[in-house]
Amino acid sequence: MRSKVWLIGGTSDSVAIAKILAGNNIPLVISVTTPSARSLYDRGLQIVTGCMNLARMQSFCQQEKFTAVIDASHPYAVEVSQQAIAITTKLNIAYLRYERSNYQGNNSTIANSLITELDSFETLLAGNYLQEETVLLTIGCKTLPQFQSWQDRATLYARVLPKIESITIAQSAGFKSDRTIAIRPPLTPDLEKALWQQWNISLVITKASGKAGGEDIKRQVALDLNIPLIIIARPQITYPQKTTNLSGILDFVKFRALIL
Structure with a gap:
């Protein structure tokens, strides 16, 4: 069975991730909270709009039969990430957090x-x-x-x-x-x-x-x-798995596709 990925989006980072996954023909469902966020993505992608509580997240994962979740939500969307971690742990779904790099700048x-x-x-x-x-x-x-x-x-x-x-x-x-x-x-x-x-x-x-x-x-x-x-500072969350590189996302999904 090929991996079916849930991309928790709404950020500019998630738009880039969606392009990479779609370009590699990986089955993908994107979730965003607002219609304006939906408009950021290329046409033809499957996008779900609206906020999800814990119960809705669980039923969504079970209904879509996701094998992997990529959390590219905003760095300060703490509740979204915490709920996604809880659901993926409960349902034994692979979870990857994409975290944009911290600023490395002037130390003058x-x-x-x-x-x-x-x-x-x-x-x-x-x-x-x-x-x-x-x-x-x-x-x-x-x-x-x-x-x-x-x-x-x-x-x-x-x-x-x-x-x-x-x-x-x-x-x-x-x-x-x-x-x-x-x-x-x-x-x-x-x-x-x-x-x-x-x-x-x-x-x-x-x-x-x-x-x-x-x-x-x-x-x-x-x-x-x-x-x-x-x-x-960004809220401190312990993620099961995290990457700051876009290339790491494709590696993660392809690995999941091989073992499932």
């Missing part, structure tokens, strides 16, 4: 003085990092509600995807229209720099999203403008 004295890495949003919000600062949050929309209590202690701006649900979440968290910008990354260095200057930003908060998420550009703009940048 200036960079070290401007760039702070914290282990979590909880650590950030428990401290006084934001106090009386003009802050640009480039962290996605889901975490914005945690910053609502800071709206009267700092000037907060949010950058979100140009989707109704993202803008709605931002508004509910206290971000008015003049402090919200909806734009789809990646941004060029010049545009990134212009946005920081337009709002007189004194502090930027982002995630450790790697080069694919524009982390390298934000680091460079922080140095160019002498603006502090706080980077929130």
